[in-house]
Structure formats: structure tokens, C-alpha cells
Amino acid sequence: MVAAIFLSLILLALVVVLFLFTQCRRRLGNIPPGPRGLPLVGYMPFLKKHDAKPYMALLKLSQIYGPVTGFYMGPSFTVSVCGYEAVVEALHNEDLNGRPDSAARRERTFGKRLGLMFIDGDFFREQRRFTLRHLRDLGFGRTSAEDMIHEEIRELIHVISDQSTSDPDRIVDFKSGIFNRSVLNILWALIGGERFSRDDARLTSLMDMVDFFNRNFKPQSANVAVPAFLLRMFPSLRKIIGLRNDIFEPLQNFMRSIIEEHARSREEIPRDFIDVYLKEMEKQQIELPEDQKQSTSFHVEQLISAIIDLFLAGSETSSNAIGFAILYMTHYPEVQRKMQAELDQVCGDSLPSLSHRPNLVYTEAVLIETLRLANVAPLALMHCASKDTQLRGFDIPKTSLLLINLYSVNMDETYWTDPQVFRPERHLDSDGIQLKKSERLMPFGLGKRQCLGEPLARNSFFLFTAALVKAFQLEAVPDRPLPTLDPLTGVTNGYQGFQAIVTPRISK
Numbered sequence: 001m002v003a004a005i006f007l008s009l010i011l012l013a014l015v016v017v018l019f020l021f022t023q024c025r026r027r028l029g030n031i032p033p034g035p036r037g038l039p040l041v042g043y044m045p046f047l048k049k050h051d052a053k054p055y056m057a058l059l060k061l062s063q064i065y066g067p068v069t070g071f072y073m074g075p076s077f078t079v080s081v082c083g084y085e086a087v088v089e090a091l092h093n094e095d096l097n098g099r100p101d102s103a104a105r106r107e108r109t110f111g112k113r114l115g116l117m118f119i120d121g122d123f124f125r126e127q128r129r130f131t132l133r134h135l136r137d138l139g140f141g142r143t144s145a146e147d148m149i150h151e152e153i154r155e156l157i158h159v160i161s162d163q164s165t166s167d168p169d170r171i172v173d174f175k176s177g178i179f180n181r182s183v184l185n186i187l188w189a190l191i192g193g194e195r196f197s198r199d200d201a202r203l204t205s206l207m208d209m210v211d212f213f214n215r216n217f218k219p220q221s222a223n224v225a226v227p228a229f230l231l232r233m234f235p236s237l238r239k240i241i242g243l244r245n246d247i248f249e250p251l252q253n254f255m256r257s258i259i260e261e262h263a264r265s266r267e268e269i270p271r272d273f274i275d276v277y278l279k280e281m282e283k284q285q286i287e288l289p290e291d292q293k294q295s296t297s298f299h300v301e302q303l304i305s306a307i308i309d310l311f312l313a314g315s316e317t318s319s320n321a322i323g324f325a326i327l328y329m330t331h332y333p334e335v336q337r338k339m340q341a342e343l344d345q346v347c348g349d350s351l352p353s354l355s356h357r358p359n360l361v362y363t364e365a366v367l368i369e370t371l372r373l374a375n376v377a378p379l380a381l382m383h384c385a386s387k388d389t390q391l392r393g394f395d396i397p398k399t400s401l402l403l404i405n406l407y408s409v410n411m412d413e414t415y416w417t418d419p420q421v422f423r424p425e426r427h428l429d430s431d432g433i434q435l436k437k438s439e440r441l442m443p444f445g446l447g448k449r450q451c452l453g454e455p456l457a458r459n460s461f462f463l464f465t466a467a468l469v470k471a472f473q474l475e476a477v478p479d480r481p482l483p484t485l486d487p488l489t490g491v492t493n494g495y496q497g498f499q500a501i502v503t504p505r506i507s508k
């Protein structure tokens with residue numbers, strides 16, 4: 001009873017403080033214009049009235065208030081950034097490249113600020129540099145990972161062929177899991193050194209855990225600003241605001257057991273990312289003076305958190321990109337025919353490989369157009385102002401949240417003609433021979449926070465999509481409406497599962 005009264009008083013005090021805070025901040029400086037919303041909740045409940053898709057709603061707001069719009073989301077001053085010029089300026093501003101922190105975001109990282117996606121400052125720079133360098137050395141985005149990716153592709157082709165031949169109408173169900181399993185397995189091979197067979201129970205459980213996160217994580221609770229000490233004092237608050245440590249615990253435990261196995265069986269030459277990381281931990285422990293040993297940023301909890309972030313950031317995005325490409329093929333048979341003709345001519349009977357890539361210009365244009373139109377990560381990851389700064393002449397107060405609308409760049413009507421149309425030719429010169437690379441396209445973001453997995457993502461997207469389009473004729477099911485191109489919105493934009501008639505091809 002006493003605890004309940006105390007809790008209510010603290011919550012009331014918090015509400016009053018937040019109310020006063022939001023009202024004062026609004027009057028500070030030349031902040032970006034925007035709608036006012038309600039005390040405490042800000043404009044969050046009203047965004048939906050502009051559009052159910054958050055990036056569309058923000059784009060519509062920008063048509064009223066301009067490319068840089070400010071409003072409150074709960075207690076946080078939030079800046080929505082739309083259009084090429086404003087987005088580039090924001091992503092090149094060092095002071096806008098921070099990431100927000102909240103109890104909900106720390107759920108996946110042992111209640112601490114760890115991982116790769118939501119860290120800042122020197123810790124971020126050190127961990128990002130290390131991860132990029134060593135994943136690259138292990139083949140991330142290089143030809144040395146190609147054999148392993150090819151093996152994964154052959155298995156996937158087998159699975160799709162089996163589904164097609166076992167159905168009298170050759171109909172295959174392209175659920176999102178079909179590509180996710182392959183993408184996760186590739187990531188796991190680089191990180192954990194082992195490729196699971198497609199039906200290995202460990203791969204299924206890893207996939208289920210990542211899937212469980214994607215279905216249960218509520219982005220809106222990520223910004224609830226309840227101080228950590230209140231959560232410790234009143235554990236029941238966690239349930240009320242939707243914090244879900246149970247989403248992450250199985251993943252954390254899985255990773256810990258694999259890391260322990262690695263530590264027991266380490267060899268001189270590191271086999272994978274976990275080995276490289278363990279070696280670095282050891283080196284730091286040896287080299288650091290006694291009083292600094294605890295301060296190293298390399299430790300097991302950080303390793304677990306980094307791996308979880310690589311999975312969360314890398315699996316859905318990559319498998320959705322492949323899914324959208326296959327879906328577009330069923331909608332645009334002429335594009336598919338042209339791509340297949342090029343693949344047959346350049347690759348002959350072999351699987352498309354990275355060495356073929358420079359000669360696969362049309363295929364490349366199809367992939368670029370898919371990334372542009374699918375907008376797999378339409379609002380990037382949320383950024384945060386680490387200092388008071390300026391954007392397009394407006395004052396952006398420290399700790400403001402930033403929603404960087406990559407969709408508004410990739411679909412900019414003033415630059416791309418008919419942006420809603422899937423037209424790979426827009427990325428080719430007038431003879432259709434050379435690729436035209438455009439800065440006005442940023443599916444992976446830009447600057448210091450640009451996607452860390454881009455090299456692997458681009459290579460695996462190419463290898464999978466080119467191989468599947470070469471191996472199969474993909475057609476819409478007759479007498480049914482074409483499957484929708486409208487995305488499932490969430491943390492990322494996903495394709496909605498669809499069915500297609502799939503006929504194995506023999507390359508000509």
C-alpha cells in the first residue's frame with residue numbers, strides 16, 4: 001500500500017517535471033517549426049492522422065512545415081528531417097550522429113549502453129572500427145566469403161525447387177523466413193565460424209529468437225523516458241511500459257554458451273569474429289595497467305551485445321531486400337526477361353559470382369532500383385543531438401531525437417521521375433550500357449553512422465538475387481490479383497509474404 005502511494009507520488013512528480021520541461025524547451029531559441037501536440041505525449045498520437053506509415057506521415061508534415069520539422073514525442077523534442085539537402089546536412093553533422101539512450105534500448109544489452117547500434121562517443125568509435133576491420137578480414141564483403149554464400153544459395157535453390165515440384169501448379173510460398181534462414185546462417189558463419197545445415201535445430205532456434213524479437217519489440221516503448229533507478233525500485237513498472245527482457249534473454253544465453261565454447265577450444269589462428277574478439281580481450285587485459293583493466297571496452301557482455309546487434313540490424317533488412325527483388329520480378333516480367341538474358345550471357349552455366357559483377361550492368365541496375373523502391377530502412381535508426389547545434393539554420397538543442405527520412409530522398413519526386421515506378425533503366429545511361437551512380441539514393445544512410453554491414457549486404461543481395469532469377473522463371477499466379485507491393489511497416493519495411501509460380505530454368 002505504502003509502496004503504491006509512493007510510486008504514484010513519484011510518477012505524479014515525474015509527470016509534472018516532464019510537462020514543465022516540454023513547455024519550457026519549446027520556447028528555447030530558433031527551433032524548427034512544427035505542430036504542438038499535447039502536454040506529455042506531444043504529437044505522437046496525432047502522427048497517424050497524416051498517414052499510417054510513419055515515414056509518410058513525416059513527409060506530409062514536411063509539406064506543411066518545411067524539410068526540418070520539430071515536435072514533441074512524449075518528453076523528447078524530436079526533429080524530422082526530409083529531403084536530400086537537409087538529410088545530407090544532418091548526416092554530415094558530427095553533433096547529430098549520436099544515438100538516443102533509454103531503458104528499453106538497454107534491455108538487449110544487460111541494462112548497460114553496449115552493442116553497436118545505440119552507443120556513442122569513443123566507445124562507439126572503438127567498437128565500430130574494430131568490428132568493421134575484423135569482419136572485413138574474415139571475408140565480410142569480400143570474395144573469400146563467396147564460397148560459403150554460394151553453398152547457402154545452392155541449398156536455397158534446392159528448397160525452392162522442391163517446393164515447386166511438389167505442387168501440381170508449381171506454386172511456391174515466399175514467406176519472409178525462406179530468405180531469413182539463409183541470411184542468418186551467413187552472418188552466423190562469419191561470427192561463429194560454422195554454417196548450420198538449413199534444418200539444424202540450432203539455426204531454427206536462432207531464427208526463432210530473432211523473429212520473436214522482431215514481432216514483440218515495440219519501438220514506441222523504446223523512447224519512454226523512465227529513469228533506470230525507478231525501474232529497479234519498482235520492477236512492475238517494466239510490464240506497464242512494455243519492457244521485455246524476456247525477448248533478449250534467450251539470445252543472450254545462446255551467445256554466451258557459444259562464446260564459452262569458443263574460449264575453451266581456441267586455436268592460434270582465429271577462426272571467426274568471436275575468436276578475434278576474445279583475442280583482443282586477452283591482449284587488452286595483458287597490456288593495460290592493473291588500475292585500467294576494468295575500463296577496457298572489450299568484454300564478454302559487449303561481445304554478446306555486438307553480435308545481437310549484427311543479427312538484428314542485418315537479418316530482416318537483407319532478407320527483405322531479396323524478397324522485394326523477387327516480388328518485383330513477378331510484377332515486371334520484361335525486367336526479369338532482360339536480367340535473365342544478361343545473366344545467361346555473362347555467367348553461362350555457373351552461379352553468378354562477384355567476378356561476373358562488373359559485366360552485369362542491367363542486373364546491377366535492377367538491384368539498385370530494388371533498394372531505392374523497397375526502402376527497407378526508411379527512417380534509418382534514430383539519431384540524437386550530442387550537443388546544441390544547427391540544421392538548415394535552425395537551433396537543434398542537445399538530446400533532441402532525429403528522424404532521418406531516407407525514404408524522402410530515395411523517392412524524391414523533384415529528382416526521380418515517377419518515383420513509385422520500378423524502372424531499372426533510370427540507373428543506366430541513354431545507351432543502356434553504363435551505370436549512372438546517383439548520390440540521391442541512400443538506402444544505407446551516409447556518414448559516420450552509415451550501415452556497418454553494407455559491404456556484406458550488397459554482396460549477398462547481389463549473389464542471392466542474381467542466382468535466384470537465373471535459376472527460376474518467376475510468374476504471378478493467374479486469375480489472382482498481383483501480390484501487393486505495399487510493405488509491412490515496423491522497425492524495417494518488410495515485403496508481405498506472397499505466392500508465385502516458379503519454374504526451374506535451363507540457362508540459354
Ligand code: HEM
Pocket residue numbers: 116117118128187309310311313314315317318321376377380381382383404406443444445446448449450451452453454456457461
Ligand atoms: C539491404 C540490407 C541493409 C540495409 C538497407 C541497411 C540499412 C541501414 C541503415 C539505413 C542504417 C542506419 C544508418 C543511420 O542511422 O544513419 C543501418 C545501420 C546499421 N546496419 Fe544496416 N542495412 C542492411 C544490412 C545490414 C547488415 C547485413 C548488417 C550486419 C551484418 C547491418 C548492420 C548495421 C549496423 C550494426 C548498423 C548501426 C550502425 C551504427 O549505428 O553505427 N546492416 N543499416
